[in-house]
Structures are given as structure tokens and as C-alpha cells.
Amino acid sequence: MEGLGIVNYWIVVALMMTGLYVVMTANNFVKKIIGLNIFQSSVFILYISIAKVSGGTAPILTSEAEIYSNPLPHVLILTAIVVGVATTALGLALIVRIRSAFGTVDDHEVQDVARD
Amino acid sequence: MIAIEFLVNFTLLGFLLATALVISRTNRLFQSVMLFGIYSLLTAALFVVLDAVDVAFTEAAVGTCISTILMLSALSLTGSRREVAMHRKSPALALGVSIALGAALAVGIMDMPEFADPNAPANLHVAPYYLTESVSEIDIPNVVTSVLASYRGYDTLGEVVVIFTAGIGVIALLAGRTGKRDED
Numbered sequence: 638m639e640g641l642g643i644v645n646y647w648i649v650v651a652l653m654m655t656g657l658y659v660v661m662t663a664n665n666f667v668k669k670i671i672g673l674n675i676f677q678s679s680v681f682i683l684y685i686s687i688a689k690v691s692g693g694t695a696p697i698l699t700s701e702a703e704i705y706s707n708p709l710p711h712v713l714i715l716t717a718i719v720v721g722v723a724t725t726a727l728g729l730a731l732i733v734r735i736r737s738a739f740g741t742v743d744d745h746e747v748q749d750v751a752r753d
Numbered sequence: 754m755i756a757i758e759f760l761v762n763f764t765l766l767g768f769l770l771a772t773a774l775v776i777s778r779t780n781r782l783f784q785s786v787m788l789f790g791i792y793s794l795l796t797a798a799l800f801v802v803l804d805a806v807d808v809a810f811t812e813a814a815v816g817t818c819i820s821t822i823l824m825l826s827a828l829s830l831t832g833s834r835r836e837v838a839m840h841r842k843s844p845a846l847a848l849g850v851s852i853a854l855g856a857a858l859a860v861g862i863m864d865m866p867e868f869a870d871p872n873a874p875a876n877l878h879v880a881p882y883y884l885t886e887s888v889s890e891i892d893i894p895n896v897v898t899s900v901l902a903s904y905r906g907y908d909t910l911g912e913v914v915v916i917f918t919a920g921i922g923v924i925a926l927l928a929g930r931t932g933k934r935d936e937d
Contacts, residue, residue, distance in 0.1 A: 646862045648766040653858065654851040655773040661847035665836045667782055667827055671789050674820065675773050678796050681812075682769075685805045690876055691869035695806045696896040698888055704871070706804035707880040708896040712905060714808050715897070716912045722815050722823075723919035729827040730926040736831040743836075 645686040652679035664744045666732045670725060677721050684710040758802055759869075765799040780836040786824045793817040807897045 656679060659672025688710035696708035736742050739750045772792045776785050793816040800809035866873035883896050883904065891899040901909055 643862055643865050643868055644763060645766065645868050646865050647859075648770055650855050650858045650862060651770055652773055654855040655770075655777050657854055658844075658847050658851045659777045661850065662777075662844050663836065665782060665833055667824060667831070667833065668785055668836060670824070670827075671776060671785050674789065675776065675792065678793070678816070681808075682766075682796065682799065685800055685803045685808060686868060687865075687873070687875050688805065689803045689869045690871045693804060693869075693871075695804045696884065697806075698884070698894045698896065705884055705896070707876045708883055708900055709880055710875070711805045711808050711897045712900045712908075714805070715811055715901060716908060718808065718811050718816055720912055720915050722819055723916045725820055726823055727919045727922045727926075729823050730923040732827055733830045734926045742831045742833055 646683065649679050649683045649686070652676075652682070666735065666742045666744070667729070669744075670728050670732070673728070674721070674725060677717075681714050681717060684714050762799065762802050765795055765802065769795050769799070782828055782833055782835055783825075786821060786828060789824065790817055790821040793820065807895070 653676055656672050656674075656676030659675060660669050661672075663669045663672055688707040690704060690706045693704040693706040694702045696705040696711065698705070732742055735747065739747045741747055741750065769792060772788055772795065776788050776792070779785055779788070793812060797809045797813040797817060800806070800812060866875075870876075883900055887896050887899040887904075888894065891903050893899045
């Protein structure tokens with residue numbers, strides 16, 4: 638496809654910047670986890686964009702198709718999505734634990750409580 | 754001529770960017786979590802357009818459903834509704850770091866091969882081997898399955914170990930939490 642260039646990759650960069658910004662500016666820990674997930678899925682989109690082949694179809698072999706997209710990045714990202722959810726679950730469990738130890742899930746308030 | 758699938762691709766990417774920007778602006782947490790659910794679903798739709806059907810339904814099932822449910826549970830367990838606005842950090846530094854990251858990535862992206870290029874280096878290495886040989890070697894028409902379960906089987910085993918470890922971590926963190934909660 639001529640002329641489409643690398644727009645996908647530019648949007649991936651923009652999503653990654655947004656994710657990092659949310660992680661850094663959010664006070665609430667749950668919001669930080671959301672930012673982390675945005676950051677993470679921008680990487681997924683990067684890999685899946687690389688795997689796309691013009692005119693190709695999903696890599697399930699049939700007699701009707703000739704060109705297939707690259708299956709290897711799909712496998713890597715399949716693994717990454719599941720691991721990502723596992724780490725999200727662990728992060729959220731830590732947040733619940735922080736709530737019962739400090740009585741708050743706000744970044745600044747936790748620091749204030751820890752200082753006292 | 755731009756094929757319809759590329760048009761859908763760019764539309765979905767636009768929606769994704771808009772959703773992410775709204776998430777970064779809002780301070781209501783429930784709204785953020787719901788928008789994140791939409792964001793995941795849009796990602797899943799994008800993966801279908803980009804021919805990654807297996808990834809798409811994993812994202813729809815695991816990313817959209819389970820992540821959103823976990824975040825909603827965390828919100829209800831911590832009882833938080835919105836971010837405390839008075840503590841809002843000055844965004845200048847964060848913006849600066851984000852832009853620095855964006856600039857560094859932009860330099861890298863300049864060298865990327867054209868989107869959907871069949872002759873991109875990533876598509877010329879082992880992928881043709883998997884596509885031509887996997888049926889005779891493993892006899893499963895879905896190439897993603899044969900790579901996941903056979904060629905890269907140890908990778909998947911490692912993934913299972915990671916999930917198991919995370920599960921143990923969650924149980925260890927949350928065990929006995931209900932008894933303690935009455936004190937605060």
C-alpha cells in the first residue's frame with residue numbers, strides 16, 4: 638500500500654506518551670494502573686501492526702488464501718496480554734493491601750501517612 | 754486507492770487516541786475504568802482488522818472483561834470515587850518526560866518499513882517457514898496455535914509459571930484481609 642506510510646507507528650508513539658503521562662500525573666493508584674495498561678497496549682498495537690501484510694489474511698491456512706499475515710508477533714502478543722493481566726491483578730491486589738495499611742490509595746496521602 | 758480495511762484501521766486508531774486522551778483528562782475513577790474497557794474493546798477490533806484474530810479474542814475476553822472487572826473490584830474495595838484534585842501534581846515535568854520519550858521513539862520510527870510491507874524484514878525471517886511447514890510438521894491449520902503450543906512451547910510454559918506466581922502473590926496479599934478491615 639503506497640502512501641500509507643507509518644501512521645500506525647505515529648499513533649502508537651502518541652498512545653505510549655499518553656500512557657506514560659497518566660502514570661506520572663495520576664494521584665490515585667488505580668488510575669496509575671490504567672495508565673500502565675494504556676502504555677502496554679500501545680506496544681501490542683506496534684507488534685500487531687508490524688505483522689500485517691498487505692492483502693494478507695489471518696494466519697489460518699485454507700485452500701482459498703495465498704497471502705497470510707505474520708503469525709509470530711501474534712503469538713508473542715498473545716502471551717504478553719495474558720501476562721499483562723496477571724501483573725495488573727497483582728498491582729490491584731497491592732493497592733487493596735495499601736488501602737488496609739494506610740487507609741488511602743492517594744499517592745500524596747500515603748506519603749504523608751508514611752512520614753508521620 | 755486506499756482499501757477499506759486501512760480506512761477502518763485509521764478510524765479505530767483515531768478512536769483509541771481520543772479515548773486515551775479523555776482518560777488522561779478525567780478525574781472520575783469509575784469513568785476512567787469504563788473508558789479503559791472501551792479502549793480495550795477498540796484494541797480488540799483493531800486486531801481483527803490487522804488479521805490477528807486470536808489476539809483479538811484474547812484481548813476481548815481477558816483484556817476487556819477480566820481487567821475491567823478487576824479494576825472495578827479494586828475501586829469498590831478501596832472505596833475511591835475520584836482523584837483528590839488538590840494534590841494534582843504540576844504536569845509540566847511529566848509532559849516534558851513524555852515528549853522526550855515521544856521524540857526518542859519518533860527517531861526510531863523513521864526507520865520502520867512501510868506499514869503492511871510484505872518485504873519488511875520482520876516478515877521474511879521465520880514466518881515463511883511457519884506458514885509453509887507447520888501443516889506437515891504439526892498438522893494444525895491455525896499457524897498461531899502451532900507456534901504457541903509447539904515451536905514456542907517453552908515460552909508458553911514460562912507464561913503459565915508467571916500467571917501461577919502472580920496468582921500466589923494475589924492470594925498472599927489478600928489472604929486475611931477481611932478480618933483486618935473492621936479495624937479501620
